[in-house]
Amino acid sequence: MAAIKIPADKVTITDAGKVTAFLAARGIDYQRWTPKHSIDADAPAEAVLSAYAEEIDGLKAQGGYRTADVIDVKPGTPNLDAMLAKFNREHWHDEDEVRFIIEGRGLFHVHPPGENVFAIEVEAGDLIRVPRGTHHWFDLCGERRIRAIRLFQDTSGWSPHYTDTGVDKGFEPVCFGPSYLPAIPSQR
Numbered sequence: 268m269a270a271i272k273i274p275a276d277k278v279t280i281t282d283a284g285k286v287t288a289f290l291a292a293r294g295i296d297y298q299r300w301t302p303k304h305s306i307d308a309d310a311p312a313e314a315v316l317s318a319y320a321e322e323i324d325g326l327k328a329q330g331g332y333r334t335a336d337v338i339d340v341k342p343g344t345p346n347l348d349a350m351l352a353k354f355n356r357e358h359w360h361d362e363d364e365v366r367f368i369i370e371g372r373g374l375f376h377v378h379p380p381g382e383n384v385f386a387i388e389v390e391a392g393d394l395i396r397v398p399r400g401t402h403h404w405f406d407l408c409g410e411r412r413i414r415a416i417r418l419f420q421d422t423s424g425w426s427p428h429y430t431d432t433g434v435d436k437g438f439e440p441v442c443f444g445p446s447y448l449p450a451i452p453s454q455r
C-alpha cells in the first residue's frame with residue numbers, strides 16, 4: 268500500500284482511502300491490483316503481462332495506452348546510476364507515467380501547481396498513473412530494486428522535459444513507508 272508524505276506540512280498519509288482520495292484530488296489515479304491467478308514476482312515478463320491482462324486492457328481502453336512492457340531494475344543493472352539520474356530531477360512528460368509495481372519500491376515526488384511538494388512511496392501491488400504534464404521526479408529506495416509494468420500511449424513521447432527549478436534538491440530521496448510487511452501479489 269502506498270504512503271504519502273508532505274514534508275512542508277509534516278503530514279504522512281497511510282490510510283488506503285485517504286491516499287486514494289488525496290491523489291485523485293490532484294488528478295493521479297491510484298489502485299491496488301491483484302492478479303487473476305498467482306504469479307511469482309520474478310516470472311517472465313509475458314507471464315506477468317498475462318496475469319494482469321484484464322487490468323491492463325481496462326487501462327488501455329480508458330487512457331488510450333497502446334503498449335505495455337515490464338521494466339526490471341536491480342543493483343546490478345548496467346548504467347543504473349546514469350539511468351536514475353535522468354529521472355531524479357524535476358521533469359514532466361508529454362504522456363502519462365503509468366506504473367504497476369510488481370516487486371521492489373520507489374519514491375515519486377510530485378509538485379502540483381501552487382501546492383507543496385508531496386512524496387508517494389509505491390510498492391508491490393500499487394498502480395499509479397501520473398498525468399502528462401505533471402511535474403515530478405523519481406528515486407529508488409535503499410535496496411535499489413523495482414520491477415514494474417509500464418503502459419505507453421506512444422513510447423516516443425516518454426522522455427523527460429526538465430524544469431531545472433532545482434526544487435528537487437530540497438527533498439531527501441529517502442523512502443519512509445510503513446516498513447514493509449510484504450504485500451507481494453504472489454504471496455496472497
Ligand SMILES: [Fe+2]
Binds near residue numbers: 354358364403427
Ligand atoms: Fe517521469
